[in-house]
Amino acid sequence: MKILITGCAGMIGSYLTADLLKTYPKDDGNEIVGIDDLSRGKIKYLKEACGPFFKKLKFIKADLTSFNNLWSDEFKNCDLIIHLADVVAGIGFVFSNESFVFRTNLLINSNVTKAINQYKPKRYIYIGTACSFPKNLQQSIESKPLIEDDQYPAFPESGYGWSKLMGEIESGYLAKEGITDCVVLSLHNVYGRYCDYSQETGQVIPSLCIKAISCLNENKILEIWGDGNQGRAFVHAKDIVNAIKLSFSKGENKGVIQIGPNTCTSINQISRIIIKHLDKNIKLNHNLKKPVGDIGRCANYSKAQRILGWEPKIRISDGISDLIEWLKINRVKN
Numbered sequence: 001m002k003i004l005i006t007g008c009a010g011m012i013g014s015y016l017t018a019d020l021l022k023t024y025p026k027d028d029g030n031e032i033v034g035i036d037d038l039s040r041g042k043i044k045y046l047k048e049a050c051g052p053f054f055k056k057l058k059f060i061k062a063d064l065t066s067f068n069n070l071w072s073d074e075f076k077n078c079d080l081i082i083h084l085a086d087v088v089a090g091i092g093f094v095f096s097n098e099s100f101v102f103r104t105n106l107l108i109n110s111n112v113t114k115a116i117n118q119y120k121p122k123r124y125i126y127i128g129t130a131c132s133f134p135k136n137l138q139q140s141i142e143s144k145p146l147i148e149d150d151q152y153p154a155f156p157e158s159g160y161g162w163s164k165l166m167g168e169i170e171s172g173y174l175a176k177e178g179i180t181d182c183v184v185l186s187l188h189n190v191y192g193r194y195c196d197y198s199q200e201t202g203q204v205i206p207s208l209c210i211k212a213i214s215c216l217n218e219n220k221i222l223e224i225w226g227d228g229n230q231g232r233a234f235v236h237a238k239d240i241v242n243a244i245k246l247s248f249s250k251g252e253n254k255g256v257i258q259i260g261p262n263t264c265t266s267i268n269q270i271s272r273i274i275i276k277h278l279d280k281n282i283k284l285n286h287n288l289k290k291p292v293g294d295i296g297r298c299a300n301y302s303k304a305q306r307i308l309g310w311e312p313k314i315r316i317s318d319g320i321s322d323l324i325e326w327l328k329i330n331r332v333k334n
């Protein structure tokens, strides 16, 4: 197998690359290639995730917004392309930089499509997002679990959701034209180690964890954006790796498949889990001036269950506790 992963140094990419290097050893004739421009991902996280296997990875630092042979030649003779690279961030950044996010992701996805068109790998796994689902179906924490058919008529809330939907559509054309077998996984809200936890671009779970850790020696007040009743279907990156691996042999040309739990967990509930792990004296302070994004969504994942045999395994309190321990160490190292 020759497997190429774009965005290999990101949060999901680090878990996935580490797993694939172990599952498909180089000594058995396999080759794992990873591409990332390190705009958000970090080599040190990738190294930490891969351990001694890191040296078996062919890593290429390249910016996929600009098409060139330095990276596109790597698509030659690939059995499998897993496309994770895109601009990803928390809602604060996404809502104030929509034109940048939209344009950049369109460029990245289109360039990847062009390379696939050129080298025709056997299979293409496109990673989409639940942010591409219509805003009007996500107006309450009690919103009905989304099904794949809900995606149209399309009305994503942000330029990020639209850009990822365009990528989905473009990958569908590759399948329709018989250029490659295509799997489209639409992920709900993913969290785990190896993540960006900066206040500017971090996503909600790492941002809350780091704010909670930081307030321990100060006022023990944890700021929550909005009233905290907004929620998401949170899924651990290891569960995502499992879904991606299952789609190596299943799920091709079947349209979008949602990957996420069928329960919506509110930000207040997440905060209480964090507080339980850190210090019960931390108090919540709701800042109603901050953006909250969609109010609530979760997945009816029966399609993933039926086609891939996938279901989420990691309990949110276990995943958060693991992340907190990682953040405590990482924060000190940085």
Ligand SMILES: NC(=O)c1ccc[n+]([C@@H]2O[C@H](COP(=O)([O-])OP(=O)(O)OC[C@H]3O[C@@H](n4cnc5c(N)ncnc54)[C@H](O)[C@@H]3O)[C@@H](O)[C@H]2O)c1
Residues within 6 Å of the ligand: 006, 007, 008, 009, 010, 011, 012, 013, 035, 036, 037, 038, 039, 040, 041, 042, 062, 063, 064, 065, 083, 084, 085, 086, 087, 088, 108, 127, 128, 129, 130, 164, 186, 187, 188, 189, 190, 191, 195, 196, 203
């Ligand atoms: N994290 C989530 O909650 C979530 C939810 C749904 C879907 N997804 C999708 O999963 C994929 C991976 O997300 P993640 O959470 O690991 O994000 P991430 O930001 O940690 O990983 C993305 C990686 O892509 C790289 N990248 C960005 N622009 C690039 C460019 N121009 N050229 C090359 N590399 C570039 C970044 O450096 C980063 O390492 C993305 O496609 C994202 O849209 C993520």
